[in-house]
Amino acid sequence: MDKITVAEARRVEAVGRQVRLRGWVRTRRDSKGGFSFIELNDGSCQGNVQVVAPGELGNYETEVKHLHTGASVVIDGEVKASPAKGQATEVLASRVERVGDADAESYPLQKKGHTFEFLRTIAHLRPRTNTFGAIARLRNQVSKSIHDFFQEQGFLYVHTPIVTASDCEGGGALFRVTTIDPDSPPKVDGKVDYTKDFFHKPAYLTVSGQLQVEAFACSMGKVYTFGPTFRAENSNTPRHLAEFWMVEPEMAFFDLTDDMDLAEAFLKRIIRDALTHCAEDMKFFAERVDKEVFARLENVLNNPFRRVPYTEAVDILLKAGKTWEFPVAWGNDLQSEHERYLTEQHFKCPVILYDYPRTLKPFYMRVNDDGKTVRAMDVLVPGVGEIIGGSQREERLDILEERMREQGLHPEGYAWYLDLRRYGTVPHAGFGLGLERTILFLSGMANIRDVIPFPRTPGSAEF
RNA sequence: UCCGCGAUAGCUCAAUGGUAGAGCAGCCGGCUGUUAACCGGCGGGUUGUAGGUUCGAGUCCUACUCGCGGAGCCA
Numbered sequence: 001m002d003k004i005t006v007a008e009a010r011r012v013e014a015v016g017r018q019v020r021l022r023g024w025v026r027t028r029r030d031s032k033g034g035f036s037f038i039e040l041n042d043g044s045c046q047g048n049v050q051v052v053a054p055g056e057l058g059n060y061e062t063e064v065k066h067l068h069t070g071a072s073v074v075i076d077g078e079v080k081a082s083p084a085k086g087q088a089t090e091v092l093a094s095r096v097e098r099v100g101d102a103d104a105e106s107y108p109l110q111k112k113g114h115t116f117e118f119l120r121t122i123a124h125l126r127p128r129t130n131t132f133g134a135i136a137r138l139r140n141q142v143s144k145s146i147h148d149f150f151q152e153q154g155f156l157y158v159h160t161p162i163v164t165a166s167d168c169e170g171g172g173a174l175f176r177v178t179t180i181d182p183d184s185p186p187k188v189d190g191k192v193d194y195t196k197d198f199f200h201k202p203a204y205l206t207v208s209g210q211l212q213v214e215a216f217a218c219s220m221g222k223v224y225t226f227g228p229t230f231r232a233e234n235s236n237t238p239r240h241l242a243e244f245w246m247v248e249p250e251m252a253f254f255d256l257t258d259d260m261d262l263a264e265a266f267l268k269r270i271i272r273d274a275l276t277h278c279a280e281d282m283k284f285f286a287e288r289v290d291k292e293v294f295a296r297l298e299n300v301l302n303n304p305f306r307r308v309p310y311t312e313a314v315d316i317l318l319k320a321g322k323t324w325e326f327p328v329a330w331g332n333d334l335q336s337e338h339e340r341y342l343t344e345q346h347f348k349c350p351v352i353l354y355d356y357p358r359t360l361k362p363f364y365m366r367v368n369d370d371g372k373t374v375r376a377m378d379v380l381v382p383g384v385g386e387i388i389g390g391s392q393r394e395e396r397l398d399i400l401e402e403r404m405r406e407q408g409l410h411p412e413g414y415a416w417y418l419d420l421r422r423y424g425t426v427p428h429a430g431f432g433l434g435l436e437r438t439i440l441f442l443s444g445m446a447n448i449r450d451v452i453p454f455p456r457t458p459g460s461a462e463f
Numbered sequence: 464u465c466c467g468c469g470a471u472a473g474c475u476c477a478a479u480g481g482u483a484g485a486g487c488a489g490c491c492g493g494c495u496g497u498u499a500a501c502c503g504g505c506g507g508g509u510u511g512u513a514g515g516u517u518c519g520a521g522u523c524c525u526a527c528u529c530g531c532g533g534a535g536c537c538a
Contacts, residue, residue, distance in 0.1 A: 029497050037497050050498080086498050110474065110488050111499055117530065118474070173536085233536060234464060246538065325534085336534085389538070434538035447531090459529085
């Protein structure tokens with residue numbers, strides 16, 4: 001008697017084996033011929049295994065015929081080739097143990113489909129559905145691909161801090177971390193005295209591990225960080241979360257071209273792995289979620305990413321003969337409508353835009369010789385828009401300080417970061433990829449709240 | 464944060480300002496190596512909240528709450 005998964009039991013090689021299966025009932029169909037069919041799922045794969053429960057079972061009338069959707073069971077039996085259409089194998093049960101019943105009157109999941117909006121209100125039960133099981137497995141695969149890709153290339157995984165005491169990229173997008181009693185905060189000169197706080201200064205949840213991971217790139221060479229990231233922006237859209245996962249590689253002695261090469265290879269690896277290792281789930285997405293998903297992924301996989309300077313992109317947009325909701329002009333940031341036009345209609349393939357105006361990008365991006373642009377790059381893909389943002393970093397101390405002042409930042413607050421340029425500075429580059437947006441792209445799911453187990457958005461931190 | 468749409472049974476949705484319904488799910492029965500099974504019966508409602516207009520409001524008006532879509536910000 002081997003304990004096996006539903007995924008194993010569904011394979012024809014399992015025929016003839018005596019096995020034990022553990023899982024949850026998806027549906028039950030009774031036959032007056034004196035037996036029942038139980039669709040069993042244990043999360044190991046998209047499909048269920050059909051269990052045939054004969055009427056001779058001692059608990060057939062008392063328990064088996066009353067197994068509801070959602071009940072947990074242990075099944076002992078023999079895997080057999082299925083005589084009927086719909087599945088290659090089935091399990092003839094010699095024992096069915098009901099472990100935990102699920103009251104049919106109150107259990108919210110039904111055999112039939114539910115809207116994603118409704119499932120969001122029962123986020124603790126939705127992994128028991130086809131779609132969210134598939135998402136969970138895909139998320140796992142993408143996480144594994146991220147580690148595999150970088151580890152195989154000799155990258156070092158660095159754990160950057162979740163709590164940061166430096167107010168990195170400016171103002172209001174940060175969650176404050178404090179142990180101060182909000183009802184009676186210590187005060188000095190009428191303002192809250194953060195020197196009395198846990199860290200003796202204001203502290204926040206990280207918005208990016210980039211600055212810290214640069215420190216390790218400038219000593220270990222090729223490194224990456226992969227973890228949760230927090231934004232307190234009041235964005236209520238299908239593409240934003242207050243808590244999300246981001247992978248950020250950072251490489252010493254890399255220029256912007258090296259950075260683009262890596263980003264392109266990385267994205268293609270993630271897609272290839274998903275198609276190879278999540279084939280059944282990807283097929284489910286193509287059939288039930290987004291019919292275009294394979295075409296879109298093949299397009300990205302099989303085309304070189306078109307690399308276009310920002311200045312050229314602006315020219316293309318100006319000559320497109322279209323009326324834009326937001327004006328196109330050199331120095332203006334590109335809007336969603338512009339990015340989508342470039343990747344979906346003009347080039348019809350993935351596009352990497354680079355060399356953006358210095359006024360549009362953060363202080364740490366390297367200034368080009370023209371003095372007007374910086375070595376920034378954004379990867380745009382059809383169907384989603386921007387999926388990766390990166391840059392070659394400014395390694396020259398004097399220019400970096402100048403850029404900080406230009407953007408109203410105080411170099412004194414970044415002493416440790418400036419030390420990386422003061423002592424043994426090197427050209428280096430990196431990028432960031434949002435995990436959830438990648439899952440949206442891969443699955444064709446429409447709402448980012450449905451590709452993370454427990455979404456956190458403005459006004460919502462349930463579960 | 465701005466603009467738009469919505470909220471009715473457990474779920475998905477109907478209902479000219481005039482007695483709140485259907486399908487699915489559930490329960491009971493029937494039938495069947497079934498496949499989102501099928502057939503019959505039964506139970507199920509403070510129509511998001513608070514006001515207002517009206518003889519009469521699920522329906523019209525106001526505010527609020529929540530959800531969704533678009534935009535901004537961004538990953």
